[in-house]
Amino acid sequence: MKYTWVMFACILLVSSCQSIKTTQKANLTEPAQPEFLISGIVLDVTNTPIAGAVVRIRATEKFTMTDKDGEFTLTDLQPGKPVFLTAWAEGYFIGGGDEKIVVGSTGIEIILEKIKDSDNPAYQWVSAFAEAGSDLNCENCHAEVDKQILSMPFTEWSNDAHSASAQNIRFLTMYLGQDIQGNQSPQREYAINRDYGRIPILPDLTKPYFGPGYKLDFPETAGNCSACHVPVAAINAPYDTDPTTATGVGVEGVACDFCHKVWDIRLDPMTGLPQHNMPGVLSFEFRRPDKNRQFFAGPFDDVPLGDDTYTPIQQQSQFCAPCHFGSFWNTQIYNSYGEWLESSYSDPVTGKTCQDCHMPVGENDHFAGLDKGGVIRDPRKIFSHLMPGASNIDLLQNAVTMTASAKIETDKLIVDVQITNDKTGHHVPTDSPLRQMILLVNVADENGQPINMLDGETVPEWGGVGDPNLGYYASLPGKGFAKILSELWTELEPTGSYWNPTRVVGDNRIAANESNRSMYIFSVPLDGKARIKVSLLFRRAFKELADQKGWVVPDILMEQQILNIER
Ligand code: HEC
Ligand code: HEC
Ligand code: HEC
Ligand code: HEC
Ligand code: HEC
Missing domain, CATH: 2.60.40.1120 (Carboxypeptidase-like, regulatory domain)
Structure with a gap:
């Protein structure tokens, strides 16, 4: 009885408090x-x-x-x-x-205190790593591995491709024209064409060949690769930084200090895209501080440590644009940003930013050690730095939806496959034109013996010519999805040497919210029973190129469906 009374009094109290609030709002003069x-x-x-x-x-x-x-x-x-x-x-x-x-x-x-309205090119970058020996090293405060917390910015960034971009063996072997053992292909050879002068010719594959390389085609120059891949080293010399000569914080790739020195992004106001020929560092505006001063831009307006500021750009896709959009010789090579911009995901109200998908919130309730000045915050405001991509199984298994169905019509077994890009804010695959999706439609009889396809698409030659058990899938029932570049003059395709003039000769990647449907017709096994296995694979690089370079990267199974059918 007594208990009910207390409850009642509470309810009364709460409602009277609320009425005070409302009268206060209604009567502005009081x-x-x-x-x-x-x-x-x-x-x-x-x-x-x-x-x-x-x-x-x-x-x-x-x-x-x-x-x-x-x-x-x-x-x-x-x-x-x-x-x-x-x-x-x-x-x-x-x-x-x-x-x-x-x-x-x-x-x-x-x-x-006002932030100085200029950038200091002489700024000495701060390393992320505590072993660099400065109090400012991010790891000192933005990691808590000792407390077994792995979702702090430093730890996540260390496990993200951005921190390794300057050391990525696939990037470096592509730049140098080597394989992973350090064997180098011969320099590019040229022929004289009556009308066009000096033109490149195909490499002589009867001699040892370790794949293409920027340095084989342009031995005299450094190229623009570092503007995106090694930005700290390239910032003051975007077209003249050989990535293999990076030292110090330059080796930290897309470094912490780099991203958090960004003040703004310079985009073409007409298109919303980076300006032509302004890759990476060229499209950012930085605020590198003077000596004995610091500057960190972030997504919070309540970090009162003296050197921090809030910039809205950190939470916008535009932040990622300078490096995730790039054309070479007027051919669009990288374009996850442009694809996103064209899709409904760029709608400011109903859409999603790059950060929404690649830096999801909610893993942690603090992002700086609590003994280092960090405070407890709402986890829904703290963004992950893992930035999953081409090697993340979870991301790739949540990128598209595949539905396969099969039916028998008299003497034909028809397999119908629909792939819908319903979860990715850009094309699948996106960005690097080395990426592919391979669809395999395998039909076997009760004893596991493959059944011949009568009609339907097959995996193109670039799926790899050889033993299917070793991942060479060319000409098997199925399909490949990729953007195919052809090198001018040599007509080599698909080519990964987009530092040379190339043209896009095919692009059947699946854009955001779009679908692809394909049908495969097989004969029906004698007993009318068949087992159908439909698999969708993600492959990081074209098979032939991967073989030349010695890159070993297993395919990732994105989707799979197994159907058993009986007449
Ligand atoms: C590729 C650029 C990039 C790199 C590299 C990067 N950050 Fe961030 N960081 C961001 C962006 C973008 C946000 C804000 C995300 C948002 O609000 O949508 C952010 C947010 C933060 C925040 C606010 C808390 C949070 O996680 O939301 C801290 C602190 C931070 N970063 C520190 C670091 C540290 C330390 C490193 C290196 C160990 C680092 N960042 C590397 C882009 C980067
Ligand atoms: C506009 C910025 C930009 C420029 C310029 C650029 N890249 Fe890239 N590169 C990227 C991005 C972003 C990725 C990652 C894309 C992805 O994961 O699909 C990438 C990925 C790659 C990859 C694939 C790496 C892997 O592990 O699979 C290679 C190889 C590569 N780049 C080589 C080069 C070379 C060589 C140059 C110079 C000729 C160059 N890039 C210039 C932005 C750039
Ligand atoms: C001495 C400790 C310490 C070091 C070293 C340190 N930070 Fe921080 N940082 C903090 C604390 C504390 C916060 C605020 C935490 C909070 O408010 O929850 C913070 C906040 C931030 C923010 C968010 C700013 C905002 O307003 O959104 C960024 C970005 C950031 N740090 C980047 C870095 C980077 C990059 C480095 C390395 C170059 C670094 N920090 C080194 C302690 C440190
Ligand atoms: C709706 C969620 C979503 C949004 C928004 C989104 N992505 Fe993605 N992203 C994905 C998924 C899922 C994948 C894996 C499938 C793929 O590779 O296309 C992916 C893959 C990637 C990859 C790896 C590609 C590779 O093959 O290595 C890069 C780079 C990337 N996204 C960059 C971006 C950028 C930059 C933006 C913003 C302009 C963005 N993403 C917006 C979901 C998203
Ligand atoms: C300074 C240039 C730069 C900026 C800014 C940048 N990236 Fe990247 N990003 C790269 C490069 C270079 C790679 C390729 C790294 C590698 O694989 O070696 C990459 C790779 C990725 C990947 C693939 C990672 C993987 O594991 O395969 C994703 C996803 C991605 N970036 C998303 C983003 C998002 C989201 C933003 C904005 C918040 C962003 N990036 C900002 C240069 C940049």
Whole structure:
């Protein structure tokens, strides 16, 4: 009995509190209760008020904006509670947060320091690794392997392809024209054409050949590869940085300090795409600080450590555009950004950003060690740095939906396969034109003996000519999905040497929200029983190229369906 009374009193209390709130909102002339408030002003270092600054109780959703006089009032707070207040305005470092402020305080002053409006090319990059011996190394605070927490930015980045981009053996062997043992193909040879002058000719495959290479075709220049693959090294010399000469933080590939020094992205306002011939570092605007100063841009406006600021670009797909879009000799080579932009995923309301899919939230409730100044935050605001891609089985098994069906019509067994790109925000496969999907439709009788296909597509030659048990699938029932480049003059196709002029001779990759349907007709086994296995594989590089280079990367099974049919 007593218990019910207490409950009742609580309900009364809550409803009366709520009514106070509503009358307060309705009657604007009545001053808000001071014990529920914090008020004050945001100023710059010259004591000029800053309008439009975000004032927030650190690591909460409770915030307000300063008015035209730089003044703010945070309302509906818990009386007497000490809180940390932070402030941020566009073009300023995040400020405040030095001491706890008790709810009920007025006249609070938060001073913001302006970010210098220029970039310092002489900046010395900070290594991510603690072993580099500086207090600033990200690993010192953004890793907690000792506490068995693997979802911190440093640990995730170390396991992501971005951290290894300068050392990726496939990239380097492609650049140098070598195989993974270091054997090098001969330099490119040329013929004289009456009309066009010097033209490249096909390599002589009767001599040892270890695949193409930028350096075989352009021994005198460094190329633009580093502008995306080795950006720290290339930033001050985008067209003149040989990736194999990178040292120091340059070797850290797409490094932490690099991504968090980005101030803005320069895109063509007409197309929304990076400008022509401005790959990687050329399309970013940086804010590298002067000596003895730091600068970190991130997605939070309440990190009051002095050197941090919020930039909205970090949460937009545009951030990824300079490196995930690139043309060579006017042929579009990399284009995950352009494909995304053209798809419904780029709708600002109903769409999804690159970060939404490749940096999913929710793994952790802090991103800096709690003994290093980190605070507990809402996990839905903390983004993963794993950035899964071409080697992530989970991602690839959640990229498309495949449905296969089979029926027997008199003496024909018909297999119908539909592949829908329903979960990927761009084409599948995307970006590197070395990637493929291979569909295999295998029909066997009760004893496992393969049944001949009467009509239907087959895997193209680039699926590999040889033993199917070793992954050479050319001419088997099925299909290949890829963007096929043909090298001008030599007509070598598919080619991966897109540093030479190439043209796209075929592209049947599946765009976002699109489907591909294919049919295969087989004869019917004598006893009318058949087992149908439909498999969709992801392959990182064309078989012949992988063999020349010695790259060993197993195919990833994206989808598979097994059907048993009986007449
Ligand atoms: C390829 C660029 C890139 C690299 C490399 C990178 N970051 Fe980030 N980082 C981002 C982006 C983009 C976000 C924001 C994502 C969002 O808000 O949608 C982010 C967010 C963060 C945040 C805020 C907390 C969170 O995880 O959301 C921290 C801290 C951070 N990064 C630190 C690091 C550190 C430390 C490294 C290296 C160990 C690193 N980053 C490497 C792009 C990068
Ligand atoms: C516009 C930026 C950009 C430029 C310029 C660029 N790349 Fe890439 N490259 C990328 C991106 C992004 C990926 C990853 C794409 C993916 O995973 O599909 C990549 C992937 C690759 C891969 C595949 C690596 C693997 O592990 O499968 C190779 C090889 C490669 N690039 C070679 C080169 C060479 C050689 C050059 C210079 C001639 C070059 N790239 C220039 C952005 C670029
Ligand atoms: C001495 C410890 C320490 C080191 C070293 C450190 N950070 Fe941080 N960093 C922090 C703390 C603490 C936060 C804020 C945590 C919070 O508020 O939850 C932070 C926040 C950030 C943010 C988010 C900024 C924002 O406003 O969104 C980024 C980005 C970042 N760090 C990048 C880096 C990078 C890159 C490095 C290495 C070059 C690095 N940090 C080194 C302690 C450190
Ligand atoms: C709706 C989710 C989604 C969005 C949005 C999305 N991706 Fe992806 N991404 C995927 C999936 C699933 C895959 C694996 C299938 C594939 O390779 O196409 C993938 C693969 C990739 C790969 C690896 C390709 C390879 O073969 O190595 C890169 C690079 C990539 N995405 C970059 C981006 C960029 C850049 C953006 C934004 C412009 C973006 N993605 C937006 C889901 C998404
Ligand atoms: C400075 C250039 C640069 C920026 C900025 C950049 N990337 Fe990348 N990204 C690369 C390169 C280079 C690779 C290829 C690395 C490799 O495989 O060696 C890559 C690879 C990837 C992959 C494939 C990873 C894998 O395991 O195969 C994904 C996914 C990806 N990037 C997504 C993103 C997203 C999302 C953003 C924006 C938040 C982004 N990238 C920003 C250069 C960049």
